[in-house]
Amino acid sequence: MIDVLLIVFIITLLYVSIANRIITYVKVLALQGFILFGVTFMQLQEINTLNLVLILLETIIFKAIAVPLFLDHLIKRNNITREAEPYIPNFLSLVITTIIIVVTILLANSVKDDNLDKIFFIVALSTLFTGLYFIASRKKIITHVMGYLIIENGVFVLSLAVGNEMPMLVNLGVMLDIFASVLILGIFLNKIGDVFKDVDVNQLSNLKDY
Amino acid sequence: MTGIYLTGGILIAGLLFANRNVIINNVLIILFGLLQTIFTIYQCSNYRGTELEYFTSDSLGLLFLITLTVVSLPALMHSYLYIKRSPETSHHSRSIYFAALVLLITSISAAYLANHIAVVWIFTELTTLSASALIYHHRNKLALEGTWKYVFICAISITFVFIGILFLSLSLQGTGSEDLSYSNLMAKSDQLNPFWLRLAFLFIFTGFTAKLGLVPMYTAGVDAKDKAPAPAGALLSSALMNMGFIGIFRFYIVIAHTPLHHWANIVIFVSAILSIFVATVYMTKVINIKRMFAYSSIEHMGLVMLGVAAGGIGYYAAILHLVLHALVKSSMFFQFNQLYNVFQSKSVAYVGNYFKYNPTGAIVLLIAFISATAMPPSGLFVSEFLIFRALFEGQYIFVLLLVLLLLTIIIWAFAKNIFKILFSPVEGFDDSNVPRINPWESLTQYVLLFAAVWLGLNPPEIFVDLIRESVILLQI
Numbered sequence: 001m002i003d004v005l006l007i008v009f010i011i012t013l014l015y016v017s018i019a020n021r022i023i024t025y026v027k028v029l030a031l032q033g034f035i036l037f038g039v040t041f042m043q044l045q046e047i048n049t050l051n052l053v054l055i056l057l058e059t060i061i062f063k064a065i066a067v068p069l070f071l072d073h074l075i076k077r078n079n080i081t082r083e084a085e086p087y088i089p090n091f092l093s094l095v096i097t098t099i100i101i102v103v104t105i106l107l108a109n110s111v112k113d114d115n116l117d118k119i120f121f122i123v124a125l126s127t128l129f130t131g132l133y134f135i136a137s138r139k140k141i142i143t144h145v146m147g148y149l150i151i152e153n154g155v156f157v158l159s160l161a162v163g164n165e166m167p168m169l170v171n172l173g174v175m176l177d178i179f180a181s182v183l184i185l186g187i188f189l190n191k192i193g194d195v196f197k198d199v200d201v202n203q204l205s206n207l208k209d210y
Numbered sequence: 211m212t213g214i215y216l217t218g219g220i221l222i223a224g225l226l227f228a229n230r231n232v233i234i235n236n237v238l239i240i241l242f243g244l245l246q247t248i249f250t251i252y253q254c255s256n257y258r259g260t261e262l263e264y265f266t267s268d269s270l271g272l273l274f275l276i277t278l279t280v281v282s283l284p285a286l287m288h289s290y291l292y293i294k295r296s297p298e299t300s301h302h303s304r305s306i307y308f309a310a311l312v313l314l315i316t317s318i319s320a321a322y323l324a325n326h327i328a329v330v331w332i333f334t335e336l337t338t339l340s341a342s343a344l345i346y347h348h349r350n351k352l353a354l355e356g357t358w359k360y361v362f363i364c365a366i367s368i369t370f371v372f373i374g375i376l377f378l379s380l381s382l383q384g385t386g387s388e389d390l391s392y393s394n395l396m397a398k399s400d401q402l403n404p405f406w407l408r409l410a411f412l413f414i415f416t417g418f419t420a421k422l423g424l425v426p427m428y429t430a431g432v433d434a435k436d437k438a439p440a441p442a443g444a445l446l447s448s449a450l451m452n453m454g455f456i457g458i459f460r461f462y463i464v465i466a467h468t469p470l471h472h473w474a475n476i477v478i479f480v481s482a483i484l485s486i487f488v489a490t491v492y493m494t495k496v497i498n499i500k501r502m503f504a505y506s507s508i509e510h511m512g513l514v515m516l517g518v519a520a521g522g523i524g525y526y527a528a529i530l531h532l533v534l535h536a537l538v539k540s541s542m543f544f545q546f547n548q549l550y551n552v553f554q555s556k557s558v559a560y561v562g563n564y565f566k567y568n569p570t571g572a573i574v575l576l577i578a579f580i581s582a583t584a585m586p587p588s589g590l591f592v593s594e595f596l597i598f599r600a601l602f603e604g605q606y607i608f609v610l611l612l613v614l615l616l617l618t619i620i621i622w623a624f625a626k627n628i629f630k631i632l633f634s635p636v637e638g639f640d641d642s643n644v645p646r647i648n649p650w651e652s653l654t655q656y657v658l659l660f661a662a663v664w665l666g667l668n669p670p671e672i673f674v675d676l677i678r679e680s681v682i683l684l685q686i
Binding site for chain 1: 335342380388403
């Protein structure tokens with residue numbers, strides 16, 4: 001069952017790579033939150049209950065509900081247009097995302113370590129690189145933020161792989177999530193929306209050396 | 211004491227944040243200065259002691275902690291002067307500024323002493339938070355842009371470090387131990403799984419380069435030092451960079467005891483040479499004075515990492531270089547505010563003939579320039595010479611030649627700008643309302659620069675012992 005959920009997780013990446021509208025990104029982030037909830041629930045069976053409840057609450061309340069709602073609010077408040085505005089055509093994006101996934105699978109197959117569930121490794125690493133790719137290939141700041149949130153979800157998957165042995169690391173991951181999301185979303189996207197009228201990375205190129 | 215210090219630091223930061231009264235504000239700053247000094251003295255007496263389980267006062271941490279305290283006291287003083295003089299500062303932005311500064315110093319100190327990789331990581335996060343508040347101090351469009359870039363790149367970097375820690379825990383799984391403290395990693399270094407360890411090193415190294423200022427993540431730091439007020443910039447380009455170094459170096463010591471040592475050296479070489487190259491390219495065309503200082507820091511960090519990668523005497527030289535660089539670069543940033551008060555501009559094009567308006571400050575700038583370009587009598591000459599010797603002894607002749615060539619270009623570009631600032635007058639500059647700068651304000655910079663010369667040319671025995679002690683684990 002965990003495998004099924006993780007494969008759905010990978011499919012969401014492919015789906016995002018061809019998404020045209022920003023609202024699709026938000027929906028996918030919410031879906032990923034729910035998937036992570038399911039994976040956490042099934043994977044972390046050896047850690048103590050209180051800790052598990054905290055982590056589950058984080059995935060369901062923070063990742064799946066609060067962040068998408070807040071993103072939605074930001075999009076409405078700042079009148080961000082609906083298009084995701086990629087630099088690269090969607091078809092090419094799909095191909096590149098697929099290549100990333102295939103390469104991580106090949107890399108994972110070269111690992112000789114019985115301690116690790118390979119699928120966690122594959123999902124985490126391909127999410128990381130796909131997220132970085134989204135950041136590099138999209139124009140709007142808000143899609144950059146979403147790319148970062150996708151990376152965080154991937155990191156969370158990886159921390160689940162070692163979660164039973166070292167629950168401390170999962171907690172650190174939760175902390176990173178909340179800290180970085182609050183810092184990035186809460187403070188700066190709000191501010192940037194106030195100062196720059198149309199939020200586009202091209203407006204953020206005034207700091208120069210000459 | 212570490213507990214008292216952390217609680218005290220965070221409490222003072224909170225009070226500074228909540229308080230709007232100027233007098234209380236100043237009292238709190240003095241209080242924090244005292245706390246920082248007492249904590250440093252206490253840690254010196256508590257050498258090698260461990261507190262709260264996660265904080266060990268080892269030689270490397272202690273060395274950097276003393277440097278931080280020496281730099282942070284003038285930083286607090288210059289911040290006070292800076293805030294008092296800048297007309298647009300509201301009570302609100304003043305309290306945020308000082309709260310962030312105190313939080314930054316506290317979290318850097320804690321990161322120096324932490325003996326557990328996850329604890330270092332947590333305090334790195336805190337420095338991102340506090341540094342971003344400092345960068346956003348002016349609340350205009352450019353400051354927002356700088357802050358946004360800094361926050362975003364640092365967020366990605368700390369995520370990278372976290373991924374590295376996860377890989378490290380995977381590599382530790384085969385050994386039957388789950389403790390990620392550096393001492394345990396050292397003890398288990400021969401059993402670590404090399405594949406995961408390799409990935410862990412790549413990610414942790416890449417992540418910490420944002421703080422250390424190396425390729426690939428150096429960009430954030432440059433914008434940050436440009437937009438943050440100069441006294442804060444002094445901390446960002448000295449103490450914060452040392453923190454990035456500590457994050458990499460403590461893990462590097464573990465790697466050095468595994469078969470991956472040689473491979474890690476190659477990674478560091480590539481990153482260091484690219485950093486020096488990038489610094490060279492930008493130094494030749496940069497005209498923003500603060501950015502020029504920031505690129506010079508990148509060059510120095512590249513040299514430091516070359517020393518680490520070359521090994522031998524290079525380890526010693528790298529740490530000596532970091533301490534001296536922190537003193538020199540922070541004095542440069544402190545001087546910048548006086549320069550700005552005279553010319554009201556950051557651009558080399560509108561700044562010139564500084565000797566006429568503020569001779570005391572101009573001499574500071576001249577000495578700092580001589581120090582930063584590592585010409586004798588500066589202390590950095592000694593450390594840079596030792597780094598070159600390490601490269602030579604390690605048979606990295608081509609690297610050495612390339613670096614020397616790049617350094618020559620950097621010295622040329624740096625000198626061109628500095629001499630323009632010091633000597634050649636600007637056409638059309640109206641000097642009728644240039645304020646008289648109090649020469650005593652330069653005193654801190656003289657002290658720091660003198661300390662750098664003294665520690666380089668005639669280091670006291672205890673200082674040498676501390677550096678030797680920090681690299682003793684690397685003498686394999």
